[in-house]
Amino acid sequence: MSENVTSSIPLVRRTLTGEAREAALARAKSLVQIEVGDDLAYDVSNITHGVFSPLRGFMTARDCSSVVQHMRLANDTAWTIPIILDVSESLARSLASGRTAVLVHQGKFVALLEIADVYPFDRQEIAAHVYGTLDTAHPGVARAMKMAPYLVGGDLMLLNEPEDPYQDYRLTPIETSLLFKEKGWRTVVGFQTRNIPHLGHEYLQKTALSFVDGIFINPLLGEKKVGDFKDEVVLRSYKTLIEHYYLRDRIVLSIFRTRMRYAGPREAVFHAIVRRNFGCTHFVVGRDHAGVGGYYAPYAAQEIFQHFPDLGIVPLFFSAFFHCRKCGGVVNEKTCPHDASMRVEFSGTRLRKALTEADGQADQLIRPEVATVVREWANPLIEIEEIDMEGAR
Ligand SMILES: [Zn+2]
Numbered sequence: 001m002s003e004n005v006t007s008s009i010p011l012v013r014r015t016l017t018g019e020a021r022e023a024a025l026a027r028a029k030s031l032v033q034i035e036v037g038d039d040l041a042y043d044v045s046n047i048t049h050g051v052f053s054p055l056r057g058f059m060t061a062r063d064c065s066s067v068v069q070h071m072r073l074a075n076d077t078a079w080t081i082p083i084i085l086d087v088s089e090s091l092a093r094s095l096a097s098g099r100t101a102v103l104v105h106q107g108k109f110v111a112l113l114e115i116a117d118v119y120p121f122d123r124q125e126i127a128a129h130v131y132g133t134l135d136t137a138h139p140g141v142a143r144a145m146k147m148a149p150y151l152v153g154g155d156l157m158l159l160n161e162p163e164d165p166y167q168d169y170r171l172t173p174i175e176t177s178l179l180f181k182e183k184g185w186r187t188v189v190g191f192q193t194r195n196i197p198h199l200g201h202e203y204l205q206k207t208a209l210s211f212v213d214g215i216f217i218n219p220l221l222g223e224k225k226v227g228d229f230k231d232e233v234v235l236r237s238y239k240t241l242i243e244h245y246y247l248r249d250r251i252v253l254s255i256f257r258t259r260m261r262y263a264g265p266r267e268a269v270f271h272a273i274v275r276r277n278f279g280c281t282h283f284v285v286g287r288d289h290a291g292v293g294g295y296y297a298p299y300a301a302q303e304i305f306q307h308f309p310d311l312g313i314v315p316l317f318f319s320a321f322f323h324c325r326k327c328g329g330v331v332n333e334k335t336c337p338h339d340a341s342m343r344v345e346f347s348g349t350r351l352r353k354a355l356t357e358a359d360g361q362a363d364q365l366i367r368p369e370v371a372t373v374v375r376e377w378a379n380p381l382i383e384i385e386e387i388d389m390e391g392a393r
Pocket of ligand 1: 325326331338
């Protein structure tokens with residue numbers, strides 16, 4: 001794989017410095033305020049630093065509708081997930097297109113919003129198209145149904161970085177692109193994860209890495225569902241894996257600060273677009289990428305890419321992988337001829353069993369150093385719903 005795919009989409013940068021920032025902060029004091037929670041505040045940071053390029057702000061009615069129905073912005077650029085700002089009816093009444101509002105997070109001005117439009121929307125339409133179901137047992141649908149009734153579209157300008165306990169682990173697309181260049185990498189594969197790394201992940205990563213110059217491990221930290229691993233556990237376990245099992249000059253680790261949508265195929269494309277913006281040329285798409293429960297067909301997240309030849313990043317598709325006792329290692333459906341009785345699957349249930357029980361076959365699933373880190377937590381999993389919907393209500 002020697003092709004050097006470079007994106008034709010310019011990186012968005014909507015930040016201010018020096019006097020321009022001081023003037024904007026002074027102006028913000030007299031503007032209508034929109035309170036945002038952590039999740040929206042991180043979206044603001046992602047938009048203004050170009051993680052969500054070509055978006056310059058929250059979606060207008062035209063873009064939102066086009067994304068929901070056609071998986072493209074109104075100008076036909078590929079984009080599969082609505083990036084939207086919801087507000088209450090009373091707040092919507094105080095906002096008008098052509099005016100500027102200020103977004104406030106934890107008492108601090110984070111960004112100016114040049115209001116393009118304020119519009120009502122259909123929660124069910126979004127759920128049906130984006131998640132492919134109206135079942136509120138789906139965490140993405142449940143969240144969509146709780147949104148406030150109006151959306152505000154318009155360009156953003158960052159004033160202050162939102163408070164984030166993981167700020168030190170975030171790199172902007174400008175920083176990652178520069179880092180890849182400094183390392184002399186012409187090809188970089190991006191790896192999305194919301195989990196602790198088991199041997200199957202490592203096998204995937206290293207198989208992909210063997211064809212390119214470097215790997216960008218980019219764990220998603222943010223709101224997730226009950227039963228997923230806590231952010232801190234994911235980050236610490238990756239740092240440990242990298243320390244013991246990776247060549248330093250072949251890997252970059254930084255986090256992607258956003259929430260999981262569990263939108264399966266659509267989210268896989270969204271995840272690929274984001275990694276293109278970070279400067280990756282390739283992106284790993286595994287089985288049931290960004291899926292939840294049984295809502296999506298196992299390889300739907302790979303098949304969807306045939307509709308997007310214009311992403312500017314090459315998806316690398318992998319089959320399901322597992323440990324085979326006969327083969328004596330990690331294999332997949334394409335490489336192992338043995339029957340199911342020889343297999344140890346990398347399921348969440350199996351992994352939890354391996355970590356909590358003495359003879360849980362942990363050595364077949366996870367590196368001992370990583371297991372040691374995870375076992376430091378009495379419960380490494382998210383136990384209560386952490387949906388953070390205060391803010392724009
Ligand atoms: Zn086998």
